[in-house]
Amino acid sequence: MVRSIRNLFRVQRPLDRPATWGDAVVLVTVFAVIYVGAKLAAGARSVIQGPQISLEPAALPAYAAMSLARMAGAYVLSLVFTLVYGHVAARNRRAEQVLIPLLDVLQSVPILSFLPVVLLSLSAVLPQRLALELAAVVLIFTSQVWNMTFSWYQSLRTIPEDLQEAAAAFGLSRWQRFKTLELPFATIPLVWNSVMSWAGGWFFLMAAEAFTVGKRDFRLPGLGSYLRKAAEDSNSHAMLVGVVALVALIVLLDQLLWRPLLAWSNRFQLSAVAGEVKPTSWFYDALRGSRIVRLLSERVLRPVLLGVDELISRGLGGRAEPAERHEGLSPIGYVFSVGAGAALAYGAYRGAVMLFAVPAHQWASILLGVVATFGRVIAALAIAFSWTVPFGVLLASRPRLGALAQPLVQIAASIPATALFPIVLLFLLRLPWGLDAAAILLMLMGTQWYLLFNVLAGASAIPQDLRYTSLLLPLSRWQRWRVLILPALFPYLITGAITAGGGAWNASIVSEYVQFGGEGKSVVGIGALISHATAAGHYPLLFAATLSMILTVVMVNRLVWRRLYRVAERRYRME
C-alpha cells in the first residue's frame, strides 16, 4: 500500500536539469502560443449562453456519462501523444533538447491559467458547443499528459542495454521491439502515471464544466455543472446526490479499471523485489478466474490480436537497426525547424507589441495580484503542512489506526476539490472575508492530500532499526523529531510541496473570482485578474496576467524548490 501511494504521488520530473538553449526556445514558444490565443480571443462573442442544467436525479447518469466521455477522450489523446512524443524525444538527440525542457516547463505551469485563453480562442473560431467541449478536453489533456510522457521517455532511455542488444542481435523488427521490449518495460510506470493523471484530470474537468465569467457562461452539461447548479440553488438534496454520484463514479473506475490494470501490469516487473507488496485487485482476480472471460479471450481476443499483430508486422516489418540515437536533422526537419523558428520569432514579436500596450497601472495591479495570490498559496501550504505532518506520522506509527484511516483518506482525496467548491462557497460567502477564506480553502483541499501521502510514504520509509535506536536512546520527543523524523521526511515534504504548490496556483483561477447565484465577487489576486480580463475582454491584460502567473510559478520552482530538492537528495536520502 505504501509503495503504491508513493508511486501515485511522486512527481516524475527532470528536477536536476540545468538550463539549456532549449529552455529559451520553450519559453518563447509558450509566450507565442499564449499570444496567439489572446489574439484569437478577441473574436469571441461577448455573451455566451450556458446550458440548462436539470437537478433531477434522473438526469445524473447522462451527466456522469458526459463527464466520463470527456475524461476518456482526453486520456486517449494523452496516451497517443505520449507514445509519439516520448519516442521522438528518446531517439533524436536534437529534438530531445527542445522536447524535454518543454515537458519540464509545461509540467510545472498552472494549467488552469490557460483555461480562459483556450476557451475564448476556441469559441472564437469554432461553433460554441464544440469549442467548449474541445476546450475541456484540451485542458484535461494538458493536465494529464506531461507526467505520462515523461515516464515513457524515461523508460525508453533506461531500458537495460543487454535487452536492447538482444533485440538488435536477434533481428527484432521495429514493431516487435516496441511490442516485446519497449512497451512491456514501460508499462508499470506508465500505468502508475496514468492513474495519477486520471485522478488529476477530474480536478480540471470539474473546473472546466462549471466555468463562468461575467456574461460568458462556459458551462458544459456534466457533473461539475450539476454540482454548481445545486449549490447555487441551495438544493442540499441535489448537492448530496451529486457528490455521491461523483464519488461512486471515481471509486468504480478505480476498482474496475485502474486497480485491475495495476495488478495486471505487475507481470512486467523486471525482477521480484523482496518484501514488496504487489498491487492486488479483486476484480482482476475474478476476471482471471472466470471461465467465460477465458473463453472469450481465447476464442475472440487472441485471434483478433494475432491478426492485428500480423497486419502491423507486415506494415512495419523489416529489421530494426540497433537502437542508435539520431544525431542531426533530415532536410525536411531542417526546413521545418527554420519555418517553426521564424513563426515563433514573429509570434514573439507580436506578443511583445501586445505586452507594451498594457498600461503601467495594469502592470502594477498584476504585481499586486501575484503577491496576494502568492500569500494565499503560502498560507494554504502552511496550513496543509501543520496538520498533515503530525497526522501522517501518527498514521504511519500506528499501523492499526493507519489501516482504518486509509480508505477514508483515499476516498476524501479522490474527490476533486473543484467539485466541492460551489458547496464551500454556499457556506463561506455569507461570512466577512468569506471569499478569501474560500480561496485558501480550495487551495488547501486541492493540495493537502499530496502532502499527506508524501508524509505517509516518508514516515513509513524510516528503517525499523533507526526507529528502535531512537526509542532506546533517551531522546526527548522534540529531539526525536529533530534528529530522526524531520530529516527522514524532508525529501518527501519537498516533493509533496512542489506538487501541492502547483495545485494551489491552479486553484486561484477558479477561486479568486466567483460568480455565484447571479452575482460576481472577487478578491485581489492574479487569478481574479485573469478572470476579470476574460469577462471584460481586456485581451492584452489577459495575456500579460497569464504570462506573469506562469513565469512566477516557473521561477519559484527553479529558485526555491529545486534547490531544496537538491539538498534533500544529497543529504537526507535513506539508503
Add this chain to the structure above:
Amino acid sequence: MSGNGTLLELRNIRQVYEGRFVAIENMNLVVRVGEFVALLGPSGCGKSTLLRIITGLQRPTSGEVLYRGQPTVSVNPRATIVFQTFALFPWLTAADNVEVVLKARGIPRLVRAARTMDLLDKVGLDGFENAYPRELSGGMRQKVGFARAMAVEPELLCMDEPFSALDVLSADSLRGELLELWLEKQMPTQAILMVTHDIEEALFLADRIVVMEKNPGRVIADLPITLPHPRNRKAPAFLQRMDEIYALLAGQTQPEAIEVGTPPGEPGPTRLLPHVPMGDVTGLLEHLAESPVATHDIYRLADEIGTDSDRLLRTIEAAELLGFVTIGKGDITLTPLGETMAEASIQGRKDIMATRVRRLPIVAWLLTMLQRADAHLLEADVIETALEWTFPSEESQRQIATLIDWGRYAELFSYDEERKVFYLEPARTAQVPKE
C-alpha cells in the same frame, strides 16, 4: 587471405573512445570453421566490445570485419550472442523468449511452436516452457539463452562470459552440456567464440585461446589447445597450460621506474591502479606468509584462496605494484617487505602502506595538489576532470574510488563522501609525527 574454412576475419580493428582513449589496438583475428575460440583477458581489455563489433552491434572506429570474406555492415544475421546477464525478456515465458526469435526470422506460426519445443528440449528445459525467467535458476535461464541463440541457427555462436553470473555448480554442469552439444555436432553452429576472464574455463572448453592484455586492449598470445576432451582439470598437462597462461597474464616484475609509471599529465605511461580493496592485498600476503615455501605457482592460488582468476590477477598486480611480491614465469614470491607487512600490527601495516602508496606517481601527484590547494582541500570533481586528460571517464571514476580506498587505509589523506572532497587533515599537513 580468407582462404578455405575461414568464417570470420578481423582486420586491424581499432576502437577509440572520446577521440583519444584506445580501447582496442590493431586487432587481427581469424576464426575458422570447426573452431572453439576463447578470448581471454582481464576486465577492461575490450574483449566484450570486440564481441559486439564482431556481431555488428557496434561499429569499430577503424578496421574491417569480414564474414566469409565479405565485409559486414550491420548486425550479422548468421551470428548470434549469448549474454552474460542472459538478457531474457522478463515478461515472456521461456517458450515465448525462444519463439520471438523464430518470429523475427519470419518462420510461420505453425512451425514455430514445434521448433520452440524442440529447442527447449535440446537444452533440457522440457517442462519449463511456461515458466517466466524469474522462476528459473541462473543456470536454467542461461539454458533459455542458449536455446534462443540456437533458434537463429547461427553459424557463429558468440558468448559473452556466459557462465560468470552462475554459481559454481550450475556453471560446471552447463559447460559440460554445451561441450556435449558442440562436440557431438548437435547444433548447426560452425564455430564458437567465447569471451571469458576465467583461465580455467577457457582451458577446459576451447581449442584455441587468444590472450588479450589491456591499456590498450591487444592480443599478446594465440595458443592452440590440443588437450583431448573430456579434459581433466587436475591432469598435469592441464595444470602446465594453466601455469603458462597465468605467467602470460601476470607478467614479469619490472624495474621500479617502469613498474610505477609516470604521474598523470606527464609524458610516459601512467600506471593504472588496479581496482582492488586493500583488504584483499593484505589477505593475499597473509596467505603467502603462512606457507613454508617462498615461491608459489600463481595458478594454484585461485583454488586455495577461493577466488576467480580475474580478481586474483588484479590483487597480485596491486601487491606487485606496491613491492610486496615479485612475479616471474607464473610464480609469485613474497619480498622481505611483503613478509614484514604480513606480520606487522595494524598500525605497522598502515605505516608501511603510507610509505609504499606515497611513492606511486598518481598518489604523489594527488598529495602535491592537496598540499598546494587552499585549506588543503580539493573537490573530487576537480581530480576527476584532471584524470580525464589521461583516462576515459569511467576509468577515472574507478581510479578515484581506488585512490580513496588506498589513501584512507594508509591515512595519507581523507575523503568526505557527503561533500565529495579530498582533504589533508591538519596534523598531517604540518608533518607532525603521530603518537
